[in-house]
Amino acid sequence: MRLLGIDSSTPLGSVALLEHNQIISERSQSPSSGGSRSILALIDQVLTESDLTIEKVDGFCLTVGPGSFTGLRVGVSLVKGMVLAAGKPFVPVDTLEAQAFTVAPCGQPICSLLDARKKQVYAAQFGYDGDRIRRRTEDAALFPEDLVETIQEPMLFVGQGLDTYGEWxxxxxxxxxxxxxHLKPISVAAAAALLADAEFESRKSCDLNSLVIHYARKPEAEFKINKSVVQQHSD
Structure with missing residues (x-):
């Protein structure tokens, strides 16, 4: 089975192609790049390198958050378009879980971290059971001080959130x-593809209504709308 994995939720967006449970091609974009054209260019590079067209892919997987609100919307829109065009199923993958899966199997718990802005982080804890990643806590948007309170044992930290909060x-x-x-030599998109491949038959879907973004916190636009409604009712 060929599975195209896409991550546009982290600063270093990536695309990977998996075939028979092996990553055969992957590409990443620079943190300064962005938008649908950048991800489309990565998809084109991966498919061209593999001498394939989108019609030869058996399915798609996408990191659905938490992460960059803009990046998530770009990724979801692209995958919806490809699902409609190719008529192939998809599997959504949690961003923090895929990021944790880039850590090599170990006996220590893992905290996967992303900068959530507004002086918060997106965080979740995971652990390995053999070579399978297992969730220990749900995704949450936390202030670093609150995250510290949840860490009761030595833990491996991974993710872009360390760029901002690692020293603190x-x-x-x-x-x-x-x-x-000790990281696997794979991108977040490749990690997502490997996770999706393990559960593809049980989780695959063609229902685009089920392809939704996991924000873990309300987007700023939604917050402003709700605040405006409250103010109107109070006037």
């Missing part, structure tokens, strides 16, 4: 903070 967490967690260094 190291100071406040002490020996409980360990930056993950």
């Amino acid at each position: 967490l190291s100071r406040h967690l002490g020996s409980r903070f360990q930056r993950a260094t």
Whole structure:
């Protein structure tokens, strides 16, 4: 089976092609790149390198958040278009889980971290059971101070959120903070494809209404609309 994995929810967007449970091609974009054209270019590069067309792909998987609101909308729109055009199913994958899966199997728990802006982080804890990743906590948008309260044991941290909060967490967690260094040589999109492949038959869908973004926090636009409604009712 060929599965095209897409991640547009993290700063380093990526696309990967999996065939027979092996990543045969993957590409990433620079943090300064963005938009649907960048992801489409990565898709084209991966398919061209593999000498395939989109019609030869058996399915799609996409990281659906939490992460960049704009990036998530771009990714979901692209995958919906490809599902309609190719008539192939998709599997949604949690961004923090895919990011945690880039850590090599180990005996320590993993905290997957993304910068959520507004002085918050998106975080969730995972652990390995053999070579399978298992969730320990639900995704949450937390202030770093609140995240520290949830860390009760030495933990491996991974993800772009470390660029902003790594030093702060190291100071406040002490020996409980360990930056993950033994990483698999794969992108988040490749990790998502491997996770989706393991459960593709049981989770695949062609229902585009079920392809929804997992924000973990209300988008700013929705927050402003709700605030405006409250103000109108109070006037």
